[in-house]
Amino acid sequence: MTQATMNEKLRDLFSPGSIAVIGASNSFDKLGYHVMKSLAGNYQGKIFPINPKAEKIWGIDAYRSLKEVPEQVDLAVIVVPASLVAETVHACGRKAVKGIVLITAGFREIEDAKGEVLEHDLRAMADRYDLPIVGPNTFGYVNLTLGINASFTSEFCQIEKGGVALISQSGGMCHLCGFLAIDERVAMSKLMSLGNRCNVDFPEMLRYLVEADEATRVIALYIEGLDAPRDLIETAASLRGKKPIIAYKAGRSEKGDSASRFHTGSLAGNHDIWTGALRQAGILQVESADELLDTAKALDACALPGGPRVAVLSGQAGPGMIASDALERVKLQLSRFAAATQEKINNLLPPIAIRTNPVDMGPAWYNPKAMLEILQAAVEDEGTDGVIFLAMYASANLKLAEELEKYMKALEPFRKPVIACFTAPPGIWDESIKRLDRQKGVVILATPERTAKAMSNLWKARLLWGEKR
Amino acid sequence: MTQATMNEKLRDLFSPGSIAVIGASNSFDKLGYHVMKSLAGNYQGKIFPINPKAEKIWGIDAYRSLKEVPEQVDLAVIVVPASLVAETVHACGRKAVKGIVLITAGFREIEDAKGEVLEHDLRAMADRYDLPIVGPNTFGYVNLTLGINASFTSEFCQIEKGGVALISQSGGMCHLCGFLAIDERVAMSKLMSLGNRCNVDFPEMLRYLVEADEATRVIALYIEGLDAPRDLIETAASLRGKKPIIAYKAGRSEKGDSASRFHTGSLAGNHDIWTGALRQAGILQVESADELLDTAKALDACALPGGPRVAVLSGQAGPGMIASDALERVKLQLSRFAAATQEKINNLLPPIAIRTNPVDMGPAWYNPKAMLEILQAAVEDEGTDGVIFLAMYASANLKLAEELEKYMKALEPFRKPVIACFTAPPGIWDESIKRLDRQKGVVILATPERTAKAMSNLWKARLLWGEKR
Numbered sequence: 001m002t003q004a005t006m007n008e009k010l011r012d013l014f015s016p017g018s019i020a021v022i023g024a025s026n027s028f029d030k031l032g033y034h035v036m037k038s039l040a041g042n043y044q045g046k047i048f049p050i051n052p053k054a055e056k057i058w059g060i061d062a063y064r065s066l067k068e069v070p071e072q073v074d075l076a077v078i079v080v081p082a083s084l085v086a087e088t089v090h091a092c093g094r095k096a097v098k099g100i101v102l103i104t105a106g107f108r109e110i111e112d113a114k115g116e117v118l119e120h121d122l123r124a125m126a127d128r129y130d131l132p133i134v135g136p137n138t139f140g141y142v143n144l145t146l147g148i149n150a151s152f153t154s155e156f157c158q159i160e161k162g163g164v165a166l167i168s169q170s171g172g173m174c175h176l177c178g179f180l181a182i183d184e185r186v187a188m189s190k191l192m193s194l195g196n197r198c199n200v201d202f203p204e205m206l207r208y209l210v211e212a213d214e215a216t217r218v219i220a221l222y223i224e225g226l227d228a229p230r231d232l233i234e235t236a237a238s239l240r241g242k243k244p245i246i247a248y249k250a251g252r253s254e255k256g257d258s259a260s261r262f263h264t265g266s267l268a269g270n271h272d273i274w275t276g277a278l279r280q281a282g283i284l285q286v287e288s289a290d291e292l293l294d295t296a297k298a299l300d301a302c303a304l305p306g307g308p309r310v311a312v313l314s315g316q317a318g319p320g321m322i323a324s325d326a327l328e329r330v331k332l333q334l335s336r337f338a339a340a341t342q343e344k345i346n347n348l349l350p351p352i353a354i355r356t357n358p359v360d361m362g363p364a365w366y367n368p369k370a371m372l373e374i375l376q377a378a379v380e381d382e383g384t385d386g387v388i389f390l391a392m393y394a395s396a397n398l399k400l401a402e403e404l405e406k407y408m409k410a411l412e413p414f415r416k417p418v419i420a421c422f423t424a425p426p427g428i429w430d431e432s433i434k435r436l437d438r439q440k441g442v443v444i445l446a447t448p449e450r451t452a453k454a455m456s457n458l459w460k461a462r463l464l465w466g467e468k469r
Numbered sequence: 470m471t472q473a474t475m476n477e478k479l480r481d482l483f484s485p486g487s488i489a490v491i492g493a494s495n496s497f498d499k500l501g502y503h504v505m506k507s508l509a510g511n512y513q514g515k516i517f518p519i520n521p522k523a524e525k526i527w528g529i530d531a532y533r534s535l536k537e538v539p540e541q542v543d544l545a546v547i548v549v550p551a552s553l554v555a556e557t558v559h560a561c562g563r564k565a566v567k568g569i570v571l572i573t574a575g576f577r578e579i580e581d582a583k584g585e586v587l588e589h590d591l592r593a594m595a596d597r598y599d600l601p602i603v604g605p606n607t608f609g610y611v612n613l614t615l616g617i618n619a620s621f622t623s624e625f626c627q628i629e630k631g632g633v634a635l636i637s638q639s640g641g642m643c644h645l646c647g648f649l650a651i652d653e654r655v656a657m658s659k660l661m662s663l664g665n666r667c668n669v670d671f672p673e674m675l676r677y678l679v680e681a682d683e684a685t686r687v688i689a690l691y692i693e694g695l696d697a698p699r700d701l702i703e704t705a706a707s708l709r710g711k712k713p714i715i716a717y718k719a720g721r722s723e724k725g726d727s728a729s730r731f732h733t734g735s736l737a738g739n740h741d742i743w744t745g746a747l748r749q750a751g752i753l754q755v756e757s758a759d760e761l762l763d764t765a766k767a768l769d770a771c772a773l774p775g776g777p778r779v780a781v782l783s784g785q786a787g788p789g790m791i792a793s794d795a796l797e798r799v800k801l802q803l804s805r806f807a808a809a810t811q812e813k814i815n816n817l818l819p820p821i822a823i824r825t826n827p828v829d830m831g832p833a834w835y836n837p838k839a840m841l842e843i844l845q846a847a848v849e850d851e852g853t854d855g856v857i858f859l860a861m862y863a864s865a866n867l868k869l870a871e872e873l874e875k876y877m878k879a880l881e882p883f884r885k886p887v888i889a890c891f892t893a894p895p896g897i898w899d900e901s902i903k904r905l906d907r908q909k910g911v912v913i914l915a916t917p918e919r920t921a922k923a924m925s926n927l928w929k930a931r932l933l934w935g936e937k938r
Contacts, residue, residue, distance in 0.1 A: 034865040110821040153863040155894035172785025175861040176916065179892050224790060250790040253797035287798075288918045289791070316641025321693060321719040322758070328722035329756075352579040392644040394622040396503035423648050425624030447645065449757045 006204050007212040009132045013099030013200075014143050014190065014213070016074030017045045019150065020066055020097070022088055023079035024049030024057045031103060031152045032079040035140065036060075038149035042157055045148075048073060066091045074098045077140065077150050082106035085136070086121055093129030101150050102135035107196050109137050119196060126199045138195030139171045142178075144188045145215035155182070162187020162438070163217030163300040167205050169194055169224045170250075177222070177289055184446060185437045186297045189215040202226070203235035210239045220296040221247040221283070229274070233281040240282035241465045244299045246457075247283045248292045249274050282464050284457060294445050295457040301438040302417035304462040305385035309335035310455055311378040312358035315365055315391035319421065319448045320358040323388050326452030332459065334358065341381035348374050365397075368404035372411065379416050386417040386458065388451045389442070393424040405432045414441040417458050419451040475673050476681040478601045482568030482669075483612050483659065483682070485543030486514045488619065489535055489566070491557055492548035493518030493526045500572060500621045501548040504609070505529075507618035511626055514617075517542060535560045543567045546609065546619050551575035554605070555590055562598030570619050571604035576665050578606050588665060595668050607664030608640045611647075613657045614684035624651070631656020631907070632686030632769040636674050638663055638693045639719075646691070646758055653915060654906045655766045658684040671695070672704040679708045689765040690716040690752070698743070702750040709751035710934045713768045715926075716752045717761045718743050751933050753926060763914050764926040770907040771886035773931040774854035778804035779924055780847040781827035784834055784860035788890065788917045789827040792857050795921030801928065803827065810850040817843050834866075837873035841880065848885050855886040855927065857920045858911070862893040874901045883910035886927050888920040 019039060025032035032051070036058040039047050048069045049057035056062060063069050066076065066088075076092045078085065078100060085104050092100055107119040119136070126133045134141060140151030144161045159181050166181075168174035171193040178191055190213070194201060202221065209216045226232060236245055252271045278285045286292045310332050314320030324334055334357045337345065342355070348370045349355050353363040359378070364370040371391075378387045393401040401424070422433055422444050437444040445451050488508060494501035501520070505527040508516050517538045518526035525531060532538050535545065535557075545561045547554065551573050561569055576588040588605070595602050603610060609620030613630045628650050635650075637643035640662040647660055659682070663670060671690065678685045695701060705714055721740040747754045755761045779801050783789030793803055803826045806814065811824070817839045818824050822832040828847070833839040840860075847856045862870040870893070891902055891913050906913040914920050 028868070031865065037864075112821060115821075152865050153894075154865075155863055155897060158894060168787075170785065170787025170790075172783070172789075172859075172861050173787035173791065175785070175863065176788060176890075176892055179861070179863075179894050180916070182895055222787070224787065250787065250794055252794040253803070288795075289916050290918070314641070316639065316644070318637075318639025318642035318691070318693065318719065319645060320641075321639075322642065325719055325721040326757075334722070352581060352584075390641075392641050392648070394624055394644060394648075395506070396500065396621045396623075399497070421645075423645055425622075425627060425648050426651055428624060447649070447758050449759070 003207050006132065007208050009099060010200070010204065010208040011212055013075060013132050013134070014141070015146055016098065016148070018048065018071060018073050019043065019045060019075045019077060020048040020050050020069060020073045021077045021079070022050040022066060024051050024054070024062060026054060026057050034152040034154060035077055035079055035103070035150070038151055038154040038157070043148055046071065066095050075101065075150065077101045077103065079103045082118060085118065086125070089122065089125045093125065093131060097131070100131060100133045101138065101140050102133050102198070103138060103140055103152065105137040107136045109196055119198070122198055132200050133198040134192065134200045135195040135198065138193045139174070141190065141192035143190055145190070156191060158182045159191065160185060160187040162189065163215065164188045164220055164296040165190040165209050165213070165216040165218070166220045167192055167194065167202065168222040170222060171195070173222045173289065177293060180289065180293055184293060185434060186293045187300070187438060189213065202232040206232070206235050206239060206245065210243045217243060218296050218299045219243060219245045220292055221245065222292070223247055223249045225251055229277065233277045236281035236283050244461055244465060245283045246286055246292065246295055246299070247278055248286050248289065249278065284461055284464055286457065290450065291453060291457070294450050294454045297438070298417065298419060298443045298454040298458055299461060301443045302419065302441050302458060303415050304468045305417050305455070305459050306462065307385040308332045308459050309383055309385045311335050311337070311381065311384045311387045313361055313374055313378055313387060313389050314358060315361050315371065317354070317360040317362060319390040319392065320360060323390060323448040323452055324358045326449040327455070330452055330456035332452065332456050335381065335384040337381050338383050341377050344377040345374055366400065368400050369407050371404065372407050375418070379414050379418065384416070386419070386455050388455060389418055389420040390448055391422050393422065393429050395428055398428065401429050401432060405436055408436055408440065411440055417455065418442040419455050420444045421446065421448050421451050472676050475601065476677050478568060479669070479673065479677040480681055482544060482601050482603070483610070484615055485567065485617070487517065487540065487542050488512065488514060488544045488546060489517040489519050489538060489542045490546050490548070491519040491535060493520050493523070493531060495523060495526050503621040503623060504546055504548055504572070504619070507620055507623040507626070512617055515540065535564050544570065544619065546570045546572065548572045551587060554587070555594070558591065558594045562594065562600060566600070569600055569602045570607065570609050571602050571667070572607060572609055572621065574606040576605045578665055591667055601669050602667040603661065603669045604664035604667065607662045608643070610659065610661035612659055614659070625660060627651045628660065629654060629656040631658065632684065633657045633689055633765040634659040634678050634682070634685040634687070635689045636661055636663065636671065637691040639691060640664070642691045642758065646762060649758060649762055653762060654903060655762045656769070656907060658682065671701040675701070675704050675708060675714065679712045686712060687765050687768045688712055688714045689761055690714065691761070692716055692718045694720055698746065702746045705750035705752050713930055713934060714752045715755055715761065715764055715768070716747055717755050717758065718747065753930055753933060755926065759919065760922060760926070763919050763923045766907070767886065767888060767912045767923040767927055768930060770912045771888065771910050771927060772884050773937045774886050774924070774928050775931065776854040777801045777928050778852055778854045780804050780806070780850065780853045780856045782830055782843055782847055782856060782858050783827060784830050784840065786823070786829040786831060788859040788861065789829060792859060792917040792921055793827045795918040796924070799921050799925035801921065801925050804850065804853040806850050807852050810846050813846040814843055835869065837869050838876050840873065841876050844887070848883050848887065853885070855888070855924050857924060858887055858889045859917055860891055862891065862898050864897055867897065870898050870901060874905055877905060877909065880909055886924065887911040888924050889913045890915065890917050890920050
């Protein structure tokens with residue numbers, strides 16, 4: 001299959017007009033129940049539940065077999081036992097479905113030799129019918145752009161729609177990151193676990209997401225280990241600079257490495273070699289789930305800094321110190337304001353304030369408009385490449401927070417990255433934070449330390465890929 | 470004042486039978502409104518709002534001045550302008566209040582020389598009346614043990630009651646950490662910002678919390694800079710091993726350092742010297758707000774490990790690999806199970822599972838009881854000093870999550886530290902996680918990486934302080 005063909009096939013797989021759920025169920029204890037839950041009521045196309053016994057599943061007419069479905073089926077989501085997968089895939093081939101999500105586990109990831117044989121047969125069928133198969137051993141995929149949740153985890157629908165595609169070799173890590181994404185407002189285009197990667201692997205997904213998926217602006221990978229890492233590296237290198245690609249690579253420890261072999265059937269390999277290869281391929285490497293999400297979110301919403309010089313503006317002095325410390329730790333610099341910038345800031349703050357970088361905006365606390373004017377002055381400063389903006393609100397300052405939101409909405413988007421940490425107790429300012437996040441080139445992250453880490457990754461991104469397109 | 474006397478005075482200050490709010494207000498824009506909000510409806514003792522104009526504030530009879538209050542006033546919370554503070558403190562002295570929380574700012578933290586003079590006078594008054602004064606330039610304190618919120622941030626009442634005292638030199642960082650504590654279920658005894666530390670400073674608080682405050686089991690400090698750091702270091706050294714003390718020290722960067730001088734009127738000082746001094750004093754140093762909270766929470770709820778050997782048990786393979794990687798990064802080891810332990814685990818897992826450390830419990834996923842038996846076997850293993858236990862749940866596994874909770878409740882507390890990461894989408898398993906957290910010697914943290922970091926700090930704690938009392 002050429003990649004152009006594969007891109008077409010993946011486009012069909014991710015935007016089906018109809019979906020059959022083979023192994024659909026009304027029983028809560030079956031994954032086929034939860035796949036139906038994810039689709040029913042959300043998916044706009046036709047759903048065909050397939051189950052030899054049921055008449056209606058989730059209130060939708062079911063068919064005893066795929067071949068009984070009187071219409072075209074674009075995507076088949078398979079949740080039958082491993083022993084029934086071969087005949088099910090044949091049925092899909094004969095029905096001319098355009099793609100398969102194979103949730104069933106028990107293939108080459110199991111110690112038993114039988115799993116290896118099943119997987120070998122599966123690949124032969126995929127070739128024979130020229131069918132893209134996501135999995136086996138996957139929870140499925142979610143296309144947030146089109147509102148299609150072809151997975152057994154219905155809660156992934158709570159993730160906001162946006163530009164980040166998360167492609168994970170592990171279902172567990174994808175769940176962890178997906179749940180964190182809900183809480184931390186990382187807006188996504190797609191979320192998927194590759195499972196055993198029958199014929200939809202990292203290289204195919206990278207090429208598809210970069211070349212053929214407009215909704216995706218940033219690609220975040222979670223990688224454990226690959227049989228043919230060179231394919232991923234070469235594909236990424238050939239796509240370098242077209243869309244940001246970042247990766248969290250597991251398997252640093254020897255034990256973690258051998259765990260990988262069992263998990264998805266491949267060795268993680270030497271971590272240092274991976275680090276070098278990722279850098280060479282122009283993939284930005286991160287070191288934690290938090291960092292993966294923060295960096296992807298910032299890459300999607302912010303401009304890239306033209307240099308390492310950062311201004312820290314804080315409504316409270318303490319968090320500003322912490323951000324300054326954290327910048328030093330990630331080897332960025334506090335910028336030195338030009339005279340004109342300093343004068344503007346001096347005019348906005350009473351003399352009792354620290355008006356040099358880091359700027360304690362505390363004395364302007366009751367004047368959110370002035371705080372934003374300081375922000376604008378810092379962004380416009382010629383010696384400043386990015387800005388960290390910090391403010392902690394509680395109910396006592398709620399009016400000020402609301403004023404900040406009002407003035408912020410009226411601003412033009414910032415042409416330099418602005419990474420904010422706005423915190424407030426649960427329920428106090430949540431909706432405003434939701435509205436402000438990822439707007440005007442500003443992202444909001446959880447702590448001052450994390451703003452600095454994300455800023456350093458934006459600078460690394462600029463060095464790797466040049467200016468943002 | 471001797472420290473024994475100071476301990477008595479602080480005990481009174483933190484457990485007043487009556488509180489006067491001087492500067493109480495019915496106007497949302499005044500801090501005196503928010504202090505009233507924090508107290509009214511929560512505080513069980515008598516509240517006396519003081520305001521020259523108001524008849525009732527928050528529905529409570531107000532007095533025009535403190536001297537008009539016909540009863541004993543134990544604590545005065547002062548929120549009047551800086552120019553009125555001197556006469557107000559004199560009034561408190563004459564009324565024989567037992568302690569003052571001075572929220573008003575505008576003392577030595579401002580650039581104006583006038584602030585320095587005001588603060589000098591304040592110290593003289595404190596000496597003259599033998600009065601402990603928290604602040605000036607503080608948001609106040611919260612005593613969660615007794616449900617007293619003497620601060621302008623009413624939401625701090627949402628923090629759960631527990632053993633962690635957070636003493637911060639910065640109001641902003643204390644707000645950040647307090648809000649994170651609500652979300653992350655860090656249970657606290659006290660929370661306060663020292664502000665300009667008139668005569669209640671780190672040494673006084675440390676001694677009081679260790680010697681006289683039974684509710685406090687772990688002390689978490691946020692430090693910017695001190696005029697007399699030796700006092701803190703010597704006090705901590707003299708209390709070494711009695712209760713765990715951990716610290717997050719700001720001012721690593723030169724600029725952060727000079728910011729500190731303005732913020733609370735003192736230099737942060739050379740970071741390396743601080744690191745050495747903290748170690749010498751037996752204070753465990755952490756490097757982020759997340760780490761401060763995670764470590765304090767784990768120290769409060771968990772046993773300390775007898776060594777650096779950790780078992781990783783994961784319901785999904787990916788997070789187990791990540792935890793193994795993270796353990797290597799923090800220089801802990803994956804334990805090697807004794808033959809008897811390995812046999813127990815082998816019997817609980819089918820042959821298709823990775824049964825050596827890290828243990829992929831995936832094949833026992835539908836048997837939460839077996840997962841907990843594996844946990845028990847790992848805790849009892851002679852070659853294992855602590856256990857990391859990971860499981861990601863969603864609605865598809867809700868019954869399993871509920872079973873896990875049921876079996877977990879029936880267990881005896883673990884005598885080795887168990888640090889868990891249980892994640893689920895918002896609203897799915899929140900209440901269970903709340904009920905399970907900090908029970909049976911288990912804490913639940915946000916990510917696999919953070920479980921490893923917290924475990925390494927428990928091991929450092931053991932090396933610093935010996936076994937937990």
